[in-house]
Each structure stands twice: as C-alpha cells, then as structure tokens.
Amino acid sequence: RAAPGNPGSSAAALREGERGAWSAHQRICSAGSLEDARGVVRKARAGGAARFFKMSVDAYGLLVEEFKSEEVQDQLAAAKRINTIAINMGPDRSRSQLLPFLRACVDEYTDEVLMAIAEGAGGLVSAVGGGETAHSLLPLLEALADKEETVVRAKAVESLVQVGKSMPGATIQEQFVPLVKRLAAGEFFTSRISAAGLFATIYPSTPAPIRPALRKQYEQLAKDDMPMVRSAAFAHMPALAEVLEKDVLISEMSPLFNELSSDVQESVREMAVDNVVKMVKFLSPEEAARLFGTFFDNIQNEKSFTMRLNKAKNFVTIAQAMHPARNIRDQVQAFLQLMAIDAETEVRSAAAKNLGGLCVLLDGHTVLGQILPVVRELCQNPSDPQAQVSFQANAELREHIADNICSVAPVLGREATMNELLPVIKVFFADESIEIRRKVLATIAPVVETMGSEAVDASLLPDVLRMAEDPQWRVRLSIVMTLPTYAKHLGLDLFNSRLMDIELKALSDQIAHIREVSVQNLEVLVKLFGEDWMQENIMPSISDASKRTGPSGYLGRITALHAVGVLSGVMPPAFLVDTLLPQIAVPLSRDRVVNVRIAAGEALAKCANRLASEGQSDVVNSVISPALSDLSNDTDPDVKKASQR
Numbered sequence: 001r002a003a004p005g006n007p008g009s010s011a012a013a014l015r016e017g018e019r020g021a022w023s024a025h026q027r028i029c030s031a032g033s034l035e036d037a038r039g040v041v042r043k044a045r046a047g048g049a050a051r052f053f054k055m056s057v058d059a060y061g062l063l064v065e066e067f068k069s070e071e072v073q074d075q076l077a078a079a080k081r082i083n084t085i086a087i088n089m090g091p092d093r094s095r096s097q098l099l100p101f102l103r104a105c106v107d108e109y110t111d112e113v114l115m116a117i118a119e120g121a122g123g124l125v126s127a128v129g130g131g132e133t134a135h136s137l138l139p140l141l142e143a144l145a146d147k148e149e150t151v152v153r154a155k156a157v158e159s160l161v162q163v164g165k166s167m168p169g170a171t172i173q174e175q176f177v178p179l180v181k182r183l184a185a186g187e188f189f190t191s192r193i194s195a196a197g198l199f200a201t202i203y204p205s206t207p208a209p210i211r212p213a214l215r216k217q218y219e220q221l222a223k224d225d226m227p228m229v230r231s232a233a234f235a236h237m238p239a240l241a242e243v244l245e246k247d248v249l250i251s252e253m254s255p256l257f258n259e260l261s262s263d264v265q266e267s268v269r270e271m272a273v274d275n276v277v278k279m280v281k282f283l284s285p286e287e288a289a290r291l292f293g294t295f296f297d298n299i300q301n302e303k304s305f306t307m308r309l310n311k312a313k314n315f316v317t318i319a320q321a322m323h324p325a326r327n328i329r330d331q332v333q334a335f336l337q338l339m340a341i342d343a344e345t346e347v348r349s350a351a352a353k354n355l356g357g358l359c360v361l362l363d364g365h366t367v368l369g370q371i372l373p374v375v376r377e378l379c380q381n382p383s384d385p386q387a388q389v390s391f392q393a394n395a396e397l398r399e400h401i402a403d404n405i406c407s408v409a410p411v412l413g414r415e416a417t418m419n420e421l422l423p424v425i426k427v428f429f430a431d432e433s434i435e436i437r438r439k440v441l442a443t444i445a446p447v448v449e450t451m452g453s454e455a456v457d458a459s460l461l462p463d464v465l466r467m468a469e470d471p472q473w474r475v476r477l478s479i480v481m482t483l484p485t486y487a488k489h490l491g492l493d494l495f496n497s498r499l500m501d502i503e504l505k506a507l508s509d510q511i512a513h514i515r516e517v518s519v520q521n522l523e524v525l526v527k528l529f530g531e532d533w534m535q536e537n538i539m540p541s542i543s544d545a546s547k548r549t550g551p552s553g554y555l556g557r558i559t560a561l562h563a564v565g566v567l568s569g570v571m572p573p574a575f576l577v578d579t580l581l582p583q584i585a586v587p588l589s590r591d592r593v594v595n596v597r598i599a600a601g602e603a604l605a606k607c608a609n610r611l612a613s614e615g616q617s618d619v620v621n622s623v624i625s626p627a628l629s630d631l632s633n634d635t636d637p638d639v640k641k642a643s644q645r
Contacts, residue, residue, distance in 0.1 A: 546583070554593040597636070
C-alpha cells in the first residue's frame, strides 16, 4: 500500500506497512508446516504490501533479531522455532546460514536456550537436505555435546543419535566416527560422557577390522577415572550390547558388566539391574544365565538399597528370562528373603507386588511348601506386644500380598485352595486395614473359580455377606464389583438366595460410586440370567427408585435413569417401548431437579440410538424426540447439552 519512492507515501503509511510485514514474520515462524508458511506468504502478498514483504519478510532475519533480544523468553521462543525457520529457508540456506549462526550461539546463550537448540537440531535432517547432507548438523551438535550443563549434553546426544540413524554408513565413518573419537578423547569429562552414548550409533557401519579398536575405546570410558563417565558408559551399555556380535557380547561385555556392577561408586552400580532387564530381551536363557546369573544372586547381599529394590521390582522378569537354564523354582528363597527379611520396607513391598507373577510360574507343591508358610507368618496378627510393632510396620507389605494372594488359587488347585489358601484369605478379611480387606475382596475371582459353587457357598459367602454390611464404603464397593463373578460361577439359584439382596441394596446405597457400579452390573446380570429374571427381580426396585421423593429422593431417580441407559443396550426393544420410556425416562424428563433432567436426557438419547438401530424410528419420532425437544429448550444449559448428545 505504501513503499519507498512512492510520492504518495507517508511516514504513517510506511509504519503501517512495516507492522504488516512484521505480522507476516510472526505468522511464518509460528506456522506448523511449510505449507502453512506458504499460505501466509500468499495472503501477505495479496494484501498490497508486496514491496515491504519482499524487503522485510525473511524468516532468518527475524530469527536473528529474536536471538539478539535481551529477553530470554524471546530467545527461547526463537530456539524452539528453528525447524520451521529451516523449512522456510530451504536446504541450501539452512546449511550455509542457519547452522553456522546456531553454532555461533553455543557460546553466547543460556542453558535453557541451548537445550531447546539441541532438542530441535535432531529434527532438522530433512530441512537441511536429508541423510546425505545430515553431517552438516554435526559441528553444532558436537559443540552442544561438550557443554557443561547435563541436560544440554543429554539432548545433544539424543539428537546426534537421531541424525546418525539417517546418515549412510560411509558418511558415518567419514564424519560421525571422528566426532565420537574427539569427544571420547576430550580433556574435560563432559565430552567423554557424551561420547559414551554414541558408540551404538557408529558400531554397525564400522568395518570388522576396526571394531576391536572401537570397543577398546568404549572400554576405556567404562574404566574412566571419573565416576560420571563410567556411569554414562554403563547407562548406554544395553544399546551397544544390542548391536554387538554375540560372541563379543559374552567374551568382552560380560567382564565389563561385572566390573561396573561392582563399582565402588553406588551411582554407577545401581544401574546394573535396569541394564539386565534391557539386555535379557535379546539373549537366550542360557546366555542370560551365563552373563548375569552370578550377579543376580549376589544382589541379595548388596549394601545398596536401590539395587535390592530394583531386583525386587524386576525379579520375575529376570528370573523368567533365565529359565530354564536357571530354574525359577531355585530362585524362590532369594525372593522370600527380599519379601520377608530385607531391612527396607520399600524393598519388601516391591517384592510382594510380584508375588502373584512369581507364583503363576511355579508348581503348586513349591507354592504350598515354600511360599504360603511365609505369607501366613507375615499376615498373622501376633499376640506378643513387641511383635505388634513390626506387624503394624508391615501394613503396606500385607496390602500388596492381599492384592496378589488370590491369583495363587489356580496354581494350588481346589483342595489346597480350600484347606491352605482360604484360611490365609480369611485372615485378610479380619484385618483392621480397610485397604487390605478391600483388595482381597476385589481380587477374589480366581478363588471363586477354583473352589466351585458349593465350597464358595459353605466357606466363603458367610464372610462376604458379613462384609457387605461393612461401615466402610470401599469394602462394600469391592463386594459389589465382584458380584458378576459370583453370579457367573454360583448360578442363578444361589445368586438369588444369597447375593441378590446385596445388588438391590447397592442400587440405593448412600455412596454414588457404589450405585454406579451396581447399575453397571445390570448389563452382565441380564446376559447371565436373562430378560425375564431382570423384569421379575430387579425392575421393581428400579421402578420404586424412579418414584422416590423426599430430600434425597432425586438420587434414586437419577439411579433409575442410569439403569435405563444401561438396560437400553441389553433388553429387548419392546421392553424399552412398553416400560422404560413411558414409566421412567419420559416422566422424569419433566422432573423439577436439574440433575434428574440431565440424566433423563442422557437416558433418552441412549434409548433413541438403540431403537433407531432396531428400525423403530417411528417410536423415536413420536415418543423420544418430543421429550428431547422440550429438554433442548430447558432454562439450564447443562440440560440442553445433555439433550443434544
């Protein structure tokens, strides 16, 4: 609209044109893709500020200006946009202008800005021309990998690995390998830390005759005088081990692993267990046992709490990876030592979390003879006052055992479950801890499946019925959640006589979560026992709830509507038309309580979807649509929203 040399131009018009160009700058740099940036260009050129745009809109120029800002936030914003800027500039200008500029920034800006540059540089491969020219990113990333700040180096190493994956093997040998060697030979330990993370990237493309020298250089880092360098080498050992030849892995990495896993610095050796977990994935059981068996045994006596904790957390994974070369049965005593004897509560609890996972891998005789006696001792409330202190301190341990103990039932079989496991479960039923009672009740399904209906009725249900009246709502909730399991394995008659009252009471429980779970149970119960059973046994309670009055009566009406929503998906369409809609959903759509009308809108929508899918659009149009239309004109916005779903 105004440009230099135009006699009609005014200073104000010039400033306005500059503002338009600057706005275009900003939109280009915030564009999410090259196509978005081109769209900004087209619009700006069409807007009449063509000469200003040509003169001023330069993404690289804007980037430089933002980096010159004294505000760190401006610098950080620019650093986070280098990918978009590079796309806008094109490969040639990115390599000739952008990358040298960013390299110059390395010694000038804060660690926060450098971390953003290091993170973004890994994504510049396509912007600088692809894998063939990706080596142009290496000088920038090498400088960042040599910085003192840990997070900057870590991001630089991640980006170097990312760039290396895109480079041809020959280019890696020509450009990447010398970089790694320079970093590994660095006088300051920070560069050596970065080098440790790059050997896995260069090893696969390295010719066989040169590989021993490369492994020797890695070994030197693993034996470096600085613990931080040894730690970095150990942390990246699994990545290197994955690309090593198997014979080299066993002959060279095994001694190195043993040395680092027994390092005098705890910060180095505490990574050993996590490394084992990663490395056993690409080893056979025999190889895993040969490499790590002795180490796995020795952790029991390790002073490092972290190493024992990591073993407890990963015990099953590692033991299973070495089976059958090292039979899992032979590892049981080591597991029990961690779970029952270890001095740290956190270690014992971590082991207890794996109790179920271990037992399913064992035979019933081993579980019965070695594990259950220890579990029984840990969970039995002692009479000695001094022992009570230790018992109370083990509350978290018992909680995790309670969460796992029922999964042992299929391993033991029916008789052993009834005679040996059930008494332990009943100890948990009587525990003072709400969480312990709740967790054993919530996971009872394998016990029910293993024992059978008669044994459950005689030995288990009396305790379940007693706890269904527990004043703690979480305990009652656990029982309501498992009602479908009992229904499936006990059958219709036993459920009706023993457990149906629990379901009916749950529908009117004071706790909303219990009511919600009881409503969700209806879908499973209909599928198990049939539509006639539902109409005869459950619907009278739902109908009564829909007519409930009084201060809290609206809760019953909402529960009835939630039940309509669930039943609309499993009951026959005729039942929806004859009962659910005219008796509950439509009348309650005119309720004076807002939350009831919201629930009614949701229930009506579900009924409409079901009937429409059954080809009964006439009912939808004549019965449901008018009610939803009234709700859509409701004065409450939430009611309107519910009616439009």
